[in-house]
Amino acid sequence: MRIKSLDLLRQEAAVNDATTLKRSLGAFNLVAIGIGVIIGAGLFSLTGIAAANHAGPAVTLSFVVAAVGCAFSALCYAEFAAMVPVSGSAYTYAYATLGELFAWIIGWDLVLEYSVGAATVAISWSQYLNRFLSYYGLHLPPQIMLSPFETATGTDGSIVSGYINLPAVLIVVVVTSVIIRGTSGSALFNAIVVALKVLVVLVFIALGWQYIDPANYQPYIPANTGVFGEYGWSGVLRGAGVVFFVFIGFDIVATMAQEAKNPQRDMPIGILGSLVVCTVLFVLFGYVMTGMANYTEFKDSAAPVAIAIEKTPYRWLGQLIIGAILIGYTSVILVDLLGQSRVFFSMSRDGLLPRTFSEVHPRFRTPWKANVLLCVFIGLFAGFVPIRVVGEMTSIGTLLAFVMVCLGILILRKKQPDAPRSFRTPWVPVVPILGIITCLIMMISLPGDTWLRLVAWLAIGLVIYFAYGRKRSKLRSTQ
Numbered sequence: 001m002r003i004k005s006l007d008l009l010r011q012e013a014a015v016n017d018a019t020t021l022k023r024s025l026g027a028f029n030l031v032a033i034g035i036g037v038i039i040g041a042g043l044f045s046l047t048g049i050a051a052a053n054h055a056g057p058a059v060t061l062s063f064v065v066a067a068v069g070c071a072f073s074a075l076c077y078a079e080f081a082a083m084v085p086v087s088g089s090a091y092t093y094a095y096a097t098l099g100e101l102f103a104w105i106i107g108w109d110l111v112l113e114y115s116v117g118a119a120t121v122a123i124s125w126s127q128y129l130n131r132f133l134s135y136y137g138l139h140l141p142p143q144i145m146l147s148p149f150e151t152a153t154g155t156d157g158s159i160v161s162g163y164i165n166l167p168a169v170l171i172v173v174v175v176t177s178v179i180i181r182g183t184s185g186s187a188l189f190n191a192i193v194v195a196l197k198v199l200v201v202l203v204f205i206a207l208g209w210q211y212i213d214p215a216n217y218q219p220y221i222p223a224n225t226g227v228f229g230e231y232g233w234s235g236v237l238r239g240a241g242v243v244f245f246v247f248i249g250f251d252i253v254a255t256m257a258q259e260a261k262n263p264q265r266d267m268p269i270g271i272l273g274s275l276v277v278c279t280v281l282f283v284l285f286g287y288v289m290t291g292m293a294n295y296t297e298f299k300d301s302a303a304p305v306a307i308a309i310e311k312t313p314y315r316w317l318g319q320l321i322i323g324a325i326l327i328g329y330t331s332v333i334l335v336d337l338l339g340q341s342r343v344f345f346s347m348s349r350d351g352l353l354p355r356t357f358s359e360v361h362p363r364f365r366t367p368w369k370a371n372v373l374l375c376v377f378i379g380l381f382a383g384f385v386p387i388r389v390v391g392e393m394t395s396i397g398t399l400l401a402f403v404m405v406c407l408g409i410l411i412l413r414k415k416q417p418d419a420p421r422s423f424r425t426p427w428v429p430v431v432p433i434l435g436i437i438t439c440l441i442m443m444i445s446l447p448g449d450t451w452l453r454l455v456a457w458l459a460i461g462l463v464i465y466f467a468y469g470r471k472r473s474k475l476r477s478t479q
């Protein structure tokens, strides 16, 4: 098994010339990048579903449980990202701990996570665009708003099926063109969008607070119906599984290590800081939302925020929030695409993918060829696959990466106990082991077809590895 040594990784990280990415991100940018990808489609749709079907007002507790579950993995990510500050995230960590084959598998899995993650948000974006336009009496034909697997009922009662989700494809293309122009430009754009997004959440909390009806909190944890996961404490747990999707994305910060000015200090701040900020916001958000309307009212609604706002005289707020959501989603897509091209970049630099994908643009210094290829790939998902499918694939792909990272920490602490670590995951081995267990439980709760898709994706990856990467690996030629 070929393993890339930590020393080699550090040497690579130290190179800074025209062939490498620019080190332009500070702690503040990194936290903003984390928040930028965390707050997205999930918060504005799943919170209501988790409350209505599983936890009631105790969805706040579901948020806390999910946050603790994520924190185990986040702590492991933080140790790695500070220790091995090259781009590539879990892929690179696996290269240093588990060897090249595992590194390939995890890199391939990350490519999936970020592609389907971006596609999920792009599709949700298209749905919100539809809602936004309808405020102004505009209606786009369903044929260009839906994937071929979905149907809509027309005003005359006829059933039409979709051809392509065109707005979802377009938003992916637009965002790609932004990131090709450079990371620091994208970071500025991201910071502005994140500020707007956080502002919307804060405005919702502050205005909504006055319209909380305490009766909606009675009982705070509705009695279990006798079925596991329908209210009661088991409902809180099931709710946590549902809102897990809302939290994911903080791991993307780890892919930016190569572009951080001071990764040893700032990577842990970026990863853990964004998780903490979002946890606080989510708990308050869930508290206010379930206080404004009764949890039962959120049943089957993809836009719970709109239901809550109807309880206030601020109808205009609904439109404003949807507008902000449209803008806010672009930063999730942006950061997903950014992270993904960095993983691709590292895999290509190591010789496991064709060299052209690690060439950086002479002027923008971004891996633009990787960006273009991935844009096409994600565009296909966004245009032709239904949202549930890509959403669940995102979760399973993310969870697999989390498991590998926790495992990596256990292994590296054994193998290289004395290597310098500027951030140490506390209570090893307890934290990584708990991380692995929580993630496995959540993976098991996902449906079988999602598992099949993951296995199929990994199988394709293995074929490519054995047919291409294994022979061309740079590490192989140097050893």
Ligand SMILES: NC(=[NH2+])NCCC[C@H](N)C(=O)O
Residues within 6 Å of the ligand: 037, 038, 039, 040, 041, 042, 043, 113, 114, 117, 118, 121, 245, 246, 247, 248, 249, 252, 332, 336, 394, 398
């Ligand atoms: N890389 C990813 N896992 N991206 C998906 C981020 C999902 C984000 N938490 C949301 O609620 O929309």
